[in-house]
Each structure stands twice: as structure tokens, then as C-alpha cells.
Amino acid sequence: MDLIARLRDALPAEAILTDPDVTGAYAHDMASFCEAGTPAVVVLPRTVEQVQHVMRTATALRVPVVPQGARTGLSGAANASDGCIVLSLVKMDRIIEINPVDRIAVVEPGVVNAALSRAVNEHGLYYPPDPSSWEECSIGGNIGTASGGLCCVKYGVTAEYVLGLDVVLADGRLLTTGRRTAKGVAGYDLTRLFVGSEGSLGIVVRAVLALRPEPPQQLALAAEFPSTAAACDAVCEIMARGHAPSLLELMDRTSIRAVNAMAQMGLPDSTEALLLAAFDTPEPAADLAAVGALCEAAGATEVVPAETPAESDLLLQARRLTLTALERVKSATMIDDVCVPRSKLAAMLDGTAAIAEKYGLTIGVCAHAGDGNTHPTVCFDANDPDESRRARESFDEIMALGLELGGTITGEHGVGVLKKEWLARELGPVGLEMHRGIKAVFDPLGLLNPGKVF
Structure with missing residues (x-):
């Protein structure tokens, strides 16, 4: 086959997979209801030059x-299309540089999020974005979907930590965007x-990432509420009073009961919502006390603050197991x-519960409550x-509810195949035209990545 022969001109044999039993494993990501095609070949490059060769070959043969x-x-963005080259970047997994003075890391796209976090921790530094799949997900994937995580309420999402990129374009040229400096406004912000x-x-092949000094270990509290409305009132009060929690998470009744059934966490059946807050400030106990008082004023039936990081981990276990x-x-x-304004969080949760009842389905909700996601x-x-x-149908109604409440169809998972029709509704005709022009x-x-996004 001409495609395989051309790829072999500049790629080692072990970087090219053609066995259908093997390539089939690369056909899709973890999303449901997303079609996936059959790839012609899977390529696993280890160098920038190899990625460039793949793209030049693809352009020449229109593959x-x-x-x-x-x-x-979770959106089908990595799903194969029929006859495509799947370009897997997992072998490009080097941490090229960690610079404590400039507070940056330079990495390849296949570096696993947790591996980077642990490596920079050894230098007293911190890479905040922490998707729930951080032990498995790659930095390249995090950049591709602008991932978030539990700490977003205080530290923000992936986009705020990407200073510069090396990108192989569709025709094989190498584009460098952004900078290594703390400031920089030269030209359009192509990095973003x-x-x-x-x-x-x-194709992102290298990234310059901003780092922060490692914060103190956080302390957490758990607050039980008799209604989601009361829990959401507490969230609004916490944010309105100027608190800066490192984590502010919410679980609804369905999620709580599922976790209880699996792990025997011992949460009362009467608990309709569980709010988890944490602080990594110099005096976290004082912050927890202030937030605990706000939770009680909002109607919390019980507030349990941790006194040690180990106790905090136990309190947060329910959220991690959801x-x-x-x-x-x-x-x-x-x-x-779906991400909505914090002030609309209660309406989002109550509306989702009504949708679950309408369709006779179990729909559990956990939320990064601090940012409305x-x-x-x-x-x-x-x-x-x-x-x-x-x-x-319930999934679509949930997205429609989010838009009605002034929110967005995706806060951190991306559009992929799953939400491409909804993206057009959110962007509107002019926005969609501009996006297609940039593409x-x-x-x-x-x-x-044809057939994705829009």
C-alpha cells in the first residue's frame, strides 16, 4: 500500500501498526454514543521530525x-474515521526541562499529567490542572480539550498554564507560538x-507550561445539606464573601447513594447534597471554620472539618469515587x-433531577461547584x-437547560463528536462562520480530525 510504504520511508517498523486486532484498540476514546471508524494505520512517533513526516505524507496522499x-x-474527539492515520503521541513522553527560576516546564505531549505533577513537586513547584483522570491522561490531551479539574476554582484551567507551543501543521511545517517569559503580547495569541x-x-509536539510554587497541604471539610438549594446557597455565600477555596465540590443525592452502595461511606440517607470545601492557605483551619459557619447558616445539618491532611483525604474520598x-x-x-454561572447552579441541579424523573432514568450529578461546572x-x-x-434525549435536554441558564455545553471535556450539533447552537451562525474560516x-x-467539533 502506498500510504504504508511512504510512512516507512522515515519511521521505524515498530512505530507503524497495521494489524486490525491492534489498530481497533485505537479506534475510540471513552465516550458513549459516538461513532468510530476503522483506521488504515496507527502511527506512534517519538520525534517531531517523525510527526512532520506523517503530516507531509497525509497531505500528499490526502489521508x-x-x-x-x-x-x-469523553466526547469522541479521539475517535478514528474510516481510512485515517491515527497519530498516537503517547511515545513522545519526555519532560525536557523544569526551570525553577523561570517557573516553567517544557514537555512533550505524551507526558502523563500525574508524572509531570510529581516531577515538578520535587523542585518545590506545582502544576495545578488536575483532571480526574490525571493518573492516565496526557498533557497533549489536556491541551487539546482545555482540561480542568478539582482545583479550578482557585487555580484555573489548562489554558492559563500554556505559555507556548510547538505545533506541526497539516502540511508538515513546524509552528512555534507563545513564549517562555512571564509576559508577552507580541502578535495574535495563537497559543490560546x-x-x-x-x-x-x-499537532502539538511540545509545550511550555507555567508552574507555581507548591502550596501547603490542604485541609477539607464536608457539609451535609437537606436540599441541593441549601448547598448551592452555601456555595454562593462562600464565593460572595471572598473566600478562595482550593476545592469546592458538590454531590447530589443520587451520587451520594451510589457511593454509599459501593463503598459503605456511611452518609445518612436523608442527605440530599454533600458539599466539600478545602483550603491550602497558611491558616486553613481558620478558613474552614469561616466556611463551616456559612454552611450552617445556609442550613447544613452537619459540618465535619478535617484536622489533618489524612483526614482530608478521607473526606474527599466520596467525591473521587463518584x-x-x-x-x-x-x-x-x-x-x-455543562457549566453554568454559579448563581444558576441550584437551577441546573433541580432541572437535571426533573429531567431524570421525566425519562425514568438514574442521573447522578457531581459538580465543581466553585466554578459552576x-x-x-x-x-x-x-x-x-x-x-x-x-x-x-435526556442528555440533550440537560445541555439545552445549561444554555437556557446562560451556560456552556462543555466546561472541560470538549466537543468532539458528541456535542458538535450543540456547538453550532451555542456559537450562533456568525461565530460558526468565523470558526470555519480559522479552520x-x-x-x-x-x-x-475531520468530522469533529463542527
Whole structure:
């Protein structure tokens, strides 16, 4: 085959996978209801030059290319299309530099988030973005979907830590964007353009990331509420009073019961919402006391502050187990990612509960409450066509609710295949036209991740 022969001109044999039993494993990420095609070949480059060769070959033969990281995504953005080259970047996993003076790290896209975090910790530094899949997900994937995490309420999302990029364009040219300096406003901000572009504009092969000094260990509290409205009132008060928690998470009744069933956490059945707050300030106990008082004033039935980091980890365990617990409820889950203004958080949770009742489904919600990012998780039997249909319809209604409340269809998971129709509704016709114009500049042949985003 001409494609394979050309790829072999500049790639070692072990970097090219053609066995269908092997390539099939690279066909999709972790999203439900997202079609995936059959790749012609999977390529695992180790160098920038090898990535350039792949893109030059793809351009010459007009073959689509689907970039991939660790495939932990939840929107189908890494799903293969028929006859494509799957370009897996997991072998480009070097941490090239950690600079404590400039407070930057220079990394390849295949570096696992947790590996980077541990490496910079050894220098007394901190890389804040921490997606729930941080032990598996790659920095390249985090950049592609503009990932967030539990700490976003205080430290922000991936986009705020990407200072510069090396990007292989569709025709194989290498583009360098951004800087290594703390400041820089020369030219358009092309770096931000690539962050969240889901591999549709170019292949990130190197990133310059900002680091922070490592904060003190955080202390947490758990507050039980008799209603989601009361818990959301507490969230609004905490933020309105100027507190800066390092974590502010919320679990609804369905999530709490799922975790109880799996791990016997001992939370009362009467608990309708659980709010978890943490501080990594010099005096976290004082901050927890102030937030605990606000929770009690909002109607919390019990507030349990931790006195040690170990106790904090125990309190936060329920939140970390939520997705796993909900996955045990039914054979399949669809995880939504709707972000709304904090002031609309109660309306989002109550509206989701009404949608669950309407469709006769179990839908658990956990949320990064501090930034309004909710994760409604629809549980359903994938082998039941009617239940699968209701799951998809409820998913769409949840996204529509988010837009009605002034929110967005995705806060950190991306658009991919799953939400491309909804992206058009959020952007509007003028916004969509501008997006397509930008895509045409960077990828005039439409070879990069076709069929994704829009």
C-alpha cells in the first residue's frame, strides 16, 4: 500500500501498526454514543521530525489524520474515521526541562499529567490542572480539550498554564507560538487558539507550561445539606464573601447513594447534597471554620472539618469515587459537562433531577461547584434500545437547560463528536462562520480530525 510504504520511508517498523486486532484498540476514546471508524494505520512517533513526516505524507496522499493522546476523553474527539492515520503521541513522553527560576516546564505531549505533577513537586513547584483522570491522561490531551479539574476554582484551567507551543501543521511545517517569559503580547495569541482545538488545527509536539510554587497541604471539610438549594446557597455565600477555596465540590443525592452502595461511606440517607470545601492557605483551619459557619447558616445539618491532611483525604474520598460508583448502577454512562454561572447552579441541579424523573432514568450529578461546572451522569442499559434512546434525549435536554441558564455545553471535556450539533447552537451562525474560516487557514484540505467539533 502506498500510504504504508511512504510512512516507512522515515519511521521505524515498530512505530507503524497495521494489524486490525491492534489498530481497533485505537479506534475510540471513552465516550458513549459516538461513532468510530476503522483506521488504515496507527502511527506512534517519538520525534517531531517523525510527526512532520506523517503530516507531509497525509497531505500528499490526502489521508485524514486523527491525533490521539491517552484516549481518556469523553466526547469522541479521539475517535478514528474510516481510512485515517491515527497519530498516537503517547511515545513522545519526555519532560525536557523544569526551570525553577523561570517557573516553567517544557514537555512533550505524551507526558502523563500525574508524572509531570510529581516531577515538578520535587523542585518545590506545582502544576495545578488536575483532571480526574490525571493518573492516565496526557498533557497533549489536556491541551487539546482545555482540561480542568478539582482545583479550578482557585487555580484555573489548562489554558492559563500554556505559555507556548510547538505545533506541526497539516502540511508538515513546524509552528512555534507563545513564549517562555512571564509576559508577552507580541502578535495574535495563537497559543490560546490551539488550546481546546481538539487536534483540528495542528499537532502539538511540545509545550511550555507555567508552574507555581507548591502550596501547603490542604485541609477539607464536608457539609451535609437537606436540599441541593441549601448547598448551592452555601456555595454562593462562600464565593460572595471572598473566600478562595482550593476545592469546592458538590454531590447530589443520587451520587451520594451510589457511593454509599459501593463503598459503605456511611452518609445518612436523608442527605440530599454533600458539599466539600478545602483550603491550602497558611491558616486553613481558620478558613474552614469561616466556611463551616456559612454552611450552617445556609442550613447544613452537619459540618465535619478535617484536622489533618489524612483526614482530608478521607473526606474527599466520596467525591473521587463518584464516577466509579455511578458506573456500577447500569451497564453504561453518559457524562455531561455543562457549566453554568454559579448563581444558576441550584437551577441546573433541580432541572437535571426533573429531567431524570421525566425519562425514568438514574442521573447522578457531581459538580465543581466553585466554578459552576456540573457533571450530570446518565446511567442506562446499553443493551436496551428504549433506555438508550431516553438516555440520549435526556442528555440533550440537560445541555439545552445549561444554555437556557446562560451556560456552556462543555466546561472541560470538549466537543468532539458528541456535542458538535450543540456547538453550532451555542456559537450562533456568525461565530460558526468565523470558526470555519480559522479552520480553513490552518487545515485547508480538512485532513485534521475531520468530522469533529463542527
